[in-house]
Amino acid sequence: MLAGCEERLSTVHPAGPAASAIADLWWVLLIGSVAITLLVAGLVLWAWRRPEGAVSERRFVIWLGLAFPMTVLWALLAYGLFIGERLLPREGPDTLVVTAEARRYEWRFGYDDRPGAVTRNRLHIPAGRPVDVAITSVDVVHAFWVPRLAGKLDAVPGHVNTLRIEAAQPGEYAGLSAEYNGPGYRGHGFTVIAHDAAGWQAFLQGEAP
Amino acid sequence: MNALERHRALSRIWASDPGWRGWFTSVNHTDLGRMFMAVSAFFFIVGGILAMLIRAQLASPRSAFLGPEHYNQIFTMHGTIMMFLFAIPMFEGLAVYLLPKMLGSRDLAFPRLTAYGFWCYVFGGAMMIFSLLAGIAPDSGWFMYPPLSSAINSPGINSDFWLIGITFVEISAISAAVEITVTILRYRAPGMSLARMPIFAWYALVTAVMILTGFPPLILGSILLELERAFGLPFFQVAHGGDALLWQHLFWLFGHPEVYIIFLPAAGAISTILPVMSRTRLLGHQWVIASAVSLAVLSFGLWVHHMFTTGIPHLALAFFSAASTLVAVPTAVQIFAWIGTIAKGRPQMHLPMMWMLSFFATFVIGGLTGVMVAVVPFDWQAHDTYFIVAHLHYVLIGGFVFPMLGALYYWMPHVTGRKTFFKLGNTAFWLIVPGFHGTFLLLHWAGLLGMRRRIDTFDPGQGWEVINIIASVSSFVMAIGFALVLIDVVVNAAVAIRGSRDPWGAGTLEWAMPTPAAPYNFASLPQITSREPLWDTPDLPVQLARGEGYLGDPSRNRRETLTVEPATGAPEYIVVFPGNTALPILMSAVTGLFFLGMLIKAYWLVPVAAVGVLGCALVWAWGLQRRTPEGPLPVGRGLSLPVASEVAHPPGWWGSLFLLLADGTFFGSLLFGYAFLWTIAPNWPPQVWAQPGPHAIAILATGAVLAVIAARYARLWILQGSAMIVMGASGVLVLRSMPDPTVHAYAATVWVLVGYAILHQFIAFVTAVFHGMTRVAGHDPRTGPGLHRITVLWSDYAVGVSVIGIGAAAIPGFV
């Protein structure tokens, strides 16, 4: 169930709905960008070989310069917004709330469903259910990032930010602090443990720490 | 008088001091432009060496070459040096060197200010280098986020070096920007209307105005953070009503425009060079100008795209995402206009043109990855990874360094007066460009594979090793290329043969002079009738040397140039420039003591140095005053014009105006910070308010009314000065009613607001008294209208910020 080591932190090997949506977005962006790069390269080549002579200012400035990027960008923007909206944490019947508190150099996680329990550097969640992580920090700015599950969100002192994550399958997923926070930055990470239904019940009963 | 005699006479008037002294007393823009560029090239080398250390460390996993303590200083200083000590000063140097030559003037608007800014840059840069050598360099990343950079988490002096050193260096950016703006608007050859102005000057104008409005938020942020670190004023401490996000807003309010401040001059160079290399005119000239302007405007509405992961509501993110993608439009307009220019012309593969092509190959990719990270969900993944590192280098190196290398090879014959002789430049090109893509292209992928930026090493087995070793090897290839460029420049400057005057067949005025340029640029100033004067009048250089233009008669034996009406280019008045002087370097050294006192916490030194700076400034300004009027003087071609001290809007007035633009942006940012904390920061409202009472407000109102009236009458300077003292009294009353500023960010912010008002009352007081002193000293009133208007400007500004600032501070106590 553990992904190959190479993909441990890979955003392009998603293991949850949010990361999948963004990975799809990335491939669309890549294809579009390669196409535009080739188009511009082709145009430069054409321009270079073309014999001297007047060109249409309208064609270059209005069509290529204004109309073309406007069209592409509006489409892109709408797509990005649509995905962004879908990824937002929204109330749902089976949504779970956990808290994540960052400090140099540790993460502490708490669970609404198991009051009083605090786990260090290991976040337990049930697989296949949306989880809202309420993120904050007690010292400097950090960020909560599980690349294979979702994008990152900062842990800002005094503020609580909520990130929706979900693991499609049970397993372990590497998490990182993704905002530079001083000398221990490199090693500042955590693990997300996604349990199957039985494992999650066991965790809630306090059997797995 | 023949051309040679004219040359001798003008050279005597304009020459810098001989020998080593000349380095320190020169106020000539050609000298200072070259010095600026040389020093910024030095910083590029330093930043480049740091980059090589980074790449050496990251070449293999689990490298033990550098530990985090060193690595963190190195990447922070690499970013800081490249952005603040290389890119911006390189633009300043290029503009300082080129603008008067392109515009048909003999120097910049404020020659001593050029020198002052340059020396502030050198001294501030030296501070940063010292910290690096001493191993106490800043280590919180180039954007210095508190609370990581705050006193609790970074107790050492490291962060202070950044906050104080960079603020010191920014004096040079602000003074250069004021100077560039005024020069472009007023110091042009007669007949050069805005429509006939060279495209590079347009870009420089836009860039300079952006510096004036972009840097103040950073300067404010640095001051606030230093106040927090040094005196415990808790602007960014959430427990005391501050907010770490305030810094991020202020920083990126500067940081995003900064990127365009770096890109636009390069775009200006491209718009200048590419048409010449294609033997044609720029396609869509007006469109290109319009897109530069809209780029500048838009770039102030994008800063939040650096904060997509800080938890700002999605709707707001959507707005900034839209704005961020939208900047691609004016960028695209320029790129396609350049491609169209190549299409309509007859392009030639000279070295400068090769660099233009490498720009296309690189910057387009950087622009597209920029659009990618402007899409919010994608940025949630890419943010703070090597994807961003790769993106920003595609933009900065592709969009600034490559065009600047093109500019180097294009203008080097002008600077040295020699032909580019060796073919080393071509070899360098073929090392740098592939080396660059080898370094950074695959790093995008490393980012997507989860490699965070700013990690000092990494574990094997995550798919990053191959990418990193390729990047490191390629970066050394690129470094060898840069070393070759350096050798090429030195060799060319030293031994190449003399070249022709206009080797590329360009049409702009900088080629209408013998090279290397004489200190006076033009033996006489041309009358301009089109955008490419040299194409219309090929023997213009000869005519100018023969003295057939304006001011060709050196018999008044002083440094003179002409200014024009900004829009039409009609000649307006004569400016008499100061001669060589050590005052600028002295004043910047004293300014340095001010910052040094802050840095080493020798606070007694700070007021002493402040008084010293004020003294220097007064000596400086007094030297510009004239006792007796001269009336209109002949300037050649049958025209007579007044001198600057006898007109209503002299250069000093224009300079004050643009300085106040920067100052006003600073004040606006401060009000923004106040409102931000009030509405967003947790732990508000504070427990206690300032309670100045109605009498403080009454005193303020009295002073303000008096000041506004008295400033209007030159005779009433004593009343004008006294009104400032009255307003100052109200400020003191507010401060005395204040709760302890270390307890809550509210009180801390109000202290700064009121302090700012009092500082400006003091400045207005000094200008009023200074103006009064010229009258006491018996100067003819006809030499004073400009000075009087300058005092009005500062007085009105002081009234405005006092009413708003003290009002904003006092009103909550009433309601």
Ligand code: HEM
């Ligand atoms: C000469 C070739 C260059 C190389 C090989 C290089 C390499 C790098 C690398 C590897 C990093 C990432 C360090 C890290 O996150 O740990 C970095 C950061 C950075 N570089 Fe460069 N760089 C070069 C030139 C430039 C130039 C010309 C500029 C700007 C004009 C620049 C601006 C920056 C900035 C702003 C950062 C971010 C620093 C930070 O995270 O605080 N670099 N560079």
Ligand SMILES: [Cu+2]
């Ligand atoms: Cu971040």
Ligand SMILES: [Cu+2]
């Ligand atoms: Cu930006």
